[in-house]
Amino acid sequence: MAQPIEGFYAVIPAGGVGSRLWPLSRADAPKFLHDLTGSGQTLLRDTWDRLAPLSGEDRIAVVTGRAHRAAVEAELPGIPDANVLLESEPRDSAAAIGLAAAVLSRREPDVIIGSFAADHVIRGMRTFEFAVQQAVAVARDGYICTIGIQPSEASVGFGYIKKGDELVVEGAPEAAAVERFVEKPDLDTAKEYFADRSYLWNAGMFISRADVLLAELERNEPELHAGLMELAEAWDDRDRRGPVVDRIWPTLKKIAIDYAVAEPAAERGRLAVIPGHFDWDDVGDFASLAKLNSRGRGELAILGGNARVLADASSGIVVSQTKRVISVIGVQDIVIVDTEDALLVTTSEHAQRVKGVVDALKLSGQGEVL
Incomplete structure (x- = not known):
């Protein structure tokens, strides 16, 4: 890409231990801090390098635990200090991504954010960039958008997204409504999904206007939303941030963004999907x-x-x-x-x-x- 996408901010949730990769992945050295592909750098750094052309290096925020701050900043020496959002303890993806949306929305009310896990492997940059460009176009239209991966096999290790009717969105020729989410299936069902090309793997990538995502969160999880908004109000005040985080963060509900935002949005016809035609793996085991x-x-x-x-x-x-x-x-x-x-x-x-x-x-x- 010649230029970053206007108004776009990339968010990297860098949490989770990756317990299926024990004893390689540990609490003090989770899988995103390992080189698992032989590239010579960590998965986190690979993720940064993949997103920088889309957003610009000064428009990438990382949400991670306090214990991993030094390691994250060593891996990403170019990241602005204000863009390292620290959790006092893990509270799952709705809190992590919601915090980024709330903080970035206060700094830039019309911002579009895209959340991409720190520990996934993606190959095929041009097709990845095209999928993100389409997702941002869909987000500008007021949808929450996810990127679903075209399955390469009948896998029982991933959740699935059922693609529905096509959407007419300028700049997003492959956009479709999400009909429903499906939990990890058994092998026979996975074979049926693989034969039916309308089913995509759920890769956990979400792109949305920050205010739209927060409004959906408020509708479905009002207490979580209220806590995140109070955090965001104090976040850029160094003197206030610590005490507010210590008081509020441990009380936030632990829930995945799939359940708190994506699935309810799909039921209301406000979730879209772009098929991703690139190689993707969550390195789950x-x-x-x-x-x-x-x-x-x-x-x-x-x-x-x-x-x-x-x-x-x-x-x-x-x-x-x-x-x-x-x-x-x-x-x-x-x-x-x-x-x-x-x-x-x-x-x-x-x-x-x-x-x-x-x-x-x-x-x-x-x-x-x-």
């Missing part, structure tokens, strides 16, 4: 990480700058953060993650079950490895 990094089917992907791996007739992924020699012989779809204080061994088929290990460690009082 080690099976998807193996696919991202494998050079070919049946090969073993290896991550780690100093990994010492010997492989023979094996496939899957090995992630090593130690100097240990790891030998993998005659096993298929293996997942090995070796860190200084924890070792994970599973298979791609069971990669989603890693979250259960994290839950078990919490219950057993072994949170020091999380």
